[in-house]
Amino acid sequence: MIxxxxxxxxxxxxxxxxxxxxxxxxxxxxxxxxxxxRAGLNAIVCVGLNLLIGYAGQISLGHAGFLGLGAYASxxxxxxxxxxxxxxxxxxxIAVGVLAFAVGRPILRLRGHYLAMATLGLGxxxxxxxxxxxxxxxxxxxxxxPPLTVFGxxxxxxxxxxxxxxxxxxxxxxxxxxxxxxxxxxxLRSVHGSEVAAEVSGVDTARYKVLVFVISAVFASVAxxxxxxxxxxxxxxxxxxxxxxxxVTMVVLGGMxxxxxxxxxxAILTALPQVLTWLQDYEHLAFGLIxxxxxxxxxxxxxxxxxxxFRHLFIDRPETQST
Amino acid sequence: MTAxxxxxxxxEFGGVHAVADLSxxxxxxxxxxxxxxxxxxxxxxxxxxxxxxxxxxxxxxLDGENVAGLAPYKLAAKGLSRTFQNLQIxxxxxxxENVLVGMHLRLDRRLAPAVLRLAxxxxxxxxxxxxxxxxxxxxxxGDYVTADSxxxxxxxxxxxxxxxxxxxxxxxLLLDEPAAGLNINETAEIDELIRKIGETGVTVVLVxxxxxxxxxxxxxxxxxxxxxxxxxxxAEQVRADPKVIAAYLGAAALGRNDxxxxx
Ligand SMILES: Nc1ncnc2c1ncn2[C@@H]1O[C@H](COP(=O)(O)OP(=O)(O)OP(=O)(O)O)[C@@H](O)[C@H]1O
Ligand SMILES: [Mg+2]
Numbered sequence: 240m241i242x243x244x245x246x247x248x249x250x251x252x253x254x255x256x257x258x259x260x261x262x263x264x265x266x267x268x269x270x271x272x273x274x275x276x277r278a279g280l281n282a283i284v285c286v287g288l289n290l291l292i293g294y295a296g297q298i299s300l301g302h303a304g305f306l307g308l309g310a311y312a313s314x315x316x317x318x319x320x321x322x323x324x325x326x327x328x329x330x331x332x333i334a335v336g337v338l339a340f341a342v343g344r345p346i347l348r349l350r351g352h353y354l355a356m357a358t359l360g361l362g363x364x365x366x367x368x369x370x371x372x373x374x375x376x377x378x379x380x381x382x383x384x385p386p387l388t389v390f391g392x393x394x395x396x397x398x399x400x401x402x403x404x405x406x407x408x409x410x411x412x413x414x415x416x417x418x419x420x421x422x423x424x425x426x427l428r429s430v431h432g433s434e435v436a437a438e439v440s441g442v443d444t445a446r447y448k449v450l451v452f453v454i455s456a457v458f459a460s461v462a463x464x465x466x467x468x469x470x471x472x473x474x475x476x477x478x479x480x481x482x483x484x485x486x487v488t489m490v491v492l493g494g495m496x497x498x499x500x501x502x503x504x505x506a507i508l509t510a511l512p513q514v515l516t517w518l519q520d521y522e523h524l525a526f527g528l529i530x531x532x533x534x535x536x537x538x539x540x541x542x543x544x545x546x547x548x549f550r551h552l553f554i555d556r557p558e559t560q561s562t
Numbered sequence: 563m564t565a566x567x568x569x570x571x572x573x574e575f576g577g578v579h580a581v582a583d584l585s586x587x588x589x590x591x592x593x594x595x596x597x598x599x600x601x602x603x604x605x606x607x608x609x610x611x612x613x614x615x616x617x618x619x620x621x622x623x624l625d626g627e628n629v630a631g632l633a634p635y636k637l638a639a640k641g642l643s644r645t646f647q648n649l650q651i652x653x654x655x656x657x658x659e660n661v662l663v664g665m666h667l668r669l670d671r672r673l674a675p676a677v678l679r680l681a682x683x684x685x686x687x688x689x690x691x692x693x694x695x696x697x698x699x700x701x702x703x704g705d706y707v708t709a710d711s712x713x714x715x716x717x718x719x720x721x722x723x724x725x726x727x728x729x730x731x732x733x734x735l736l737l738d739e740p741a742a743g744l745n746i747n748e749t750a751e752i753d754e755l756i757r758k759i760g761e762t763g764v765t766v767v768l769v770x771x772x773x774x775x776x777x778x779x780x781x782x783x784x785x786x787x788x789x790x791x792x793x794x795x796x797a798e799q800v801r802a803d804p805k806v807i808a809a810y811l812g813a814a815a816l817g818r819n820d821x822x823x824x825x
Contacts, residue, residue, distance in 0.1 A: 414677050421676030421683065422662070422669040422690075425655070429663045432652030439612055439650075441638035441667035441730060450673075496654060 248416045251499055255412060259405040263398075272397035278509035279404035280466045285489045285501035286411045287458025292487065293495035294419060295451045296431030297347070298355040301362025302459045302486050305335050307369060307478025309460030310467035314384040315375050324387050328464040332457050339456035340449060347448040350434065354452070362483050369475035381474030384467045400469050407465070408502065411458065415498045418454075427451050428496070459486075492533055494540025503542055564623075565590040565734050565765040566611070571620030571630075573606055573789075580606040582789040584620070588734070588767060588782075593760050595768045595776045597800075598786035604769040605647055607786070608736050611767075612644050613637045624734075639667055643732035645723040647739045647769075649716075657706045657714065657722055661694035664729025694729065701725040701755060717748045724755065728764075735759065736767045741775055753779060777801070 266272050284306060291297050312331025316322040322330075346357045369376050376382055386393040394400065418424045426447045429437035437444050467473050476482075485508065493504025511529065515522045537544035566588040573581040581603045588594045596604050609615040611622055613634040622630040624640055643664075652660050662669075669690055670676075675683040695707045701721040706714055711722065720740055727735055737756070741749040753775050760766055760779075770776050776783065777797040785792040785806050793803040800806055 417679045418673075418677050421687070422666060422671050423673055423676050425659055425663050426666060426671070428654055428659075429652050429666075432654045433650040435614060435634075436646065436650035436652065436726075437663065438614070438634035439638060439644055440664050440726065441635050442663065443633075443635045 248420065252409065252413055252416070255499065255502065256409050259409065263401065269397045272401050274510055274513050276397055276400045276404050276469060277466075278506045279401075279408045280462045280469070281486070281489060281509050282408050282502040282505035283404075283411045283462040283465075284459045284486055285493070285505040286408075286415045286498055287455040287462075288486055289490045289493075289495070289498060289501040290415060290418065290427065290458075291451050291455040292490050293497065293501070294424065294431060295427040295448060297448055297452065298352060298487070299358040299452070299455070300355050300480075300483050300487065301358030301360070301365075302455070303478045303480070303482035304358070304362035304365035305339065305456040305459040306463035306466070306482070306486075307365050307475075308335050308338070309463030310384075310473050310478060311369060311376055312460075313464035313467045314382055314473055317385045318382060319375065324385070324464075324468060328461060331464055332460045335460035336453050336457050339453045343449040343452040344445075347452065348445045358483075359480075362480055366475050366479040369478060376475070379475060381472055383472050384470070386471065387465075387468040394468070404465070404469075412498055412502060419498065423447070423450075431496075488530065492530065492540060494542040494544065497540065497542040497546075500540050500542030504540070507541075563590060564588060565592075566767070567621075567623040568607075568611070569621040569623065571607075571610060571622065572618045573603075573610055573615055574618045579789045581610065581617075584786075584789065584791055586784050586791065586794065588765060590733075590765050591760075591763055592781035593756065593766045593768060593779055595770060595780040595783045596786060597770070597773075597776055597783060598792070601788075602786040603789040604786060605738055606789075608644060608738050608767075608769065611637075611736065612642060638730060641730075641733035642736070643727040643730040643734070644736035645720075645727050645738055645740060647742065649719050649723065651711050651719050651722060653712045655711060657698060657703060657709045657711050657718075657725075658691060658694050660711055660722055661697050661725050661729045662690055664726035665690055665694065667730065694725075697725045697729055698722075700728070700758075702751060717744055720744065720752070721755070724759075728759065732764060734765045734767065736769075738769045739771065740768070741770055741772045749775060 262275065263272070266275060284302065288299065288302055291299055309328070309331040312334060313324060313327045316327035316330065317324050342357060342361055343354070346353050370379050386395055388394065394403070419428070426437070426442045429440065429442055430444045430447055434444050463478070489504035489508045490501055491504070492508060493502065494500030511526060512522065515525050518525050533541065564587040568587070569585050571581055571584045572579065584607070596607065598604055606615065610617050610630070613632050613636070616631045620630065621628045624642070629637060629640065652663060655663070670683065670686055698704060698707055701724050703718055703721050703725060706718055706722070711719065714722065724737070724740060740756070741752045744752060749772055756766060756768065756779060768776065768780065780797060782794065783797060783800045784794045785800060793800060793806045795803070
């Protein structure tokens, strides 16, 4: 039991689950539950995106596009064609996976940041499509999305969604932690560490880059579908370029190559604007300032920096490293 | 029977003939050294053999098959493994994880059992970790099993590269200057380690500037200069070769004066 707790994977998961379980006691009303649900949905996207950015070292500037495809697949297929929402979510996720594969395969054979450019373009194309295909998407005005149902009951309300999204965050983190600690996960990380050494060790680097790109896109798609059903309404702004940048910022702030960091980054950047509203006109200024300070003083991001500070304080202190 | 044959191999970089019309063969189970002055083309040759560079001309024969231009990860699957002159450590991982990446091709790489952490995957992972720790002890890094690679000293990183290369269970191991930057004691330990590796039956191709190490350990020595073969043979033959003496470092540098390194 002690070993189970001390292990960063199982112990951290337990702490995360505990926080999610007791957080409602501190949430005064539905507005805060709504913020928590949105933070959770962002966290799911960021856990996937961190596999790509933090672990494999590849940058995507278009993940809101994948999120958007999932969201609109769910919205259009359920609202216009009367599909079962889970079937719509599944088809959306598969379509996004296939698209990510088709885009990633030729590009990820090349070294360098071509993926950033390609995903930037792809994200923009998707948000333009959401704007212009107004027969299906309602255009810039957006469209309403039918609710998700469980055993015939429609899911409405922040509180019920809080528990669903909370559970899914824990599951996503568990899946990501398992992946990272496996041969597949190490192959991804080796690509980041040294592509040459990875290849020579037998890692087909192009294949693994495509794989993690597809996985991260599918995470985004599923979160997009869930968010669409939860909010009941989506607009192209929800899935545009700014959203892509926000997602990358969450990953970087929380800490690259830290799955818990991705969750923390998502939670902070979702909640912060709400907390700062009393600053009114200065809200964006304060927001930018906080980001800058964190990145200056904790360039590796919150969780890795705090983690090593903690270790330094309580564990390594007596024998300071000679380096 | 040869472990590796290079036939009329050339590599040109915009007019520079880094490797020029080079042919040689490596006998299985031997330690085969390649020496030559800076810029002779030794590392380029390794990059060609391991598929990082595509040859301008020529053949690289492994098991009777021309493998020139094959991707590095496919060559790894054929039992080819190497270390790097300028360290290529996965600094985002622990020492143990670096070795585990070296075991990549021998591990279960399916996604589902890993992501769901099924019992079989957990058991295989534990076995792999034991084996990787054993390899770290084999190269003398028993103290670094849980260390972050980024916090390890240079000498230990050189050994970590060797452990990672061995993790592939190679038939042919290419070592690019494993003793570079090491002091005399560390060099002696590397010497011993290479012998130990040779005794396990792995064919070793060694590039090294430390002549005392090379002359003592090699079954066969190939001398390169300007991408071309200057001479080859056993240590005695190479030492006595007037062309090698004249063009290369001079008799003293070829190990006649072993005290040079200590001073
Ligand atoms: N990628 C490259 N692009 C252009 N020129 C290169 C490249 N790699 C090597 N060269 C050139 O090829 C020649 C051989 O270099 P190489 O690194 O193979 O020598 P080396 O024998 O390993 O030398 P050292 O003992 O210093 O490691 C040099 O002239 C070098 O400048
Ligand atoms: Mg070299």
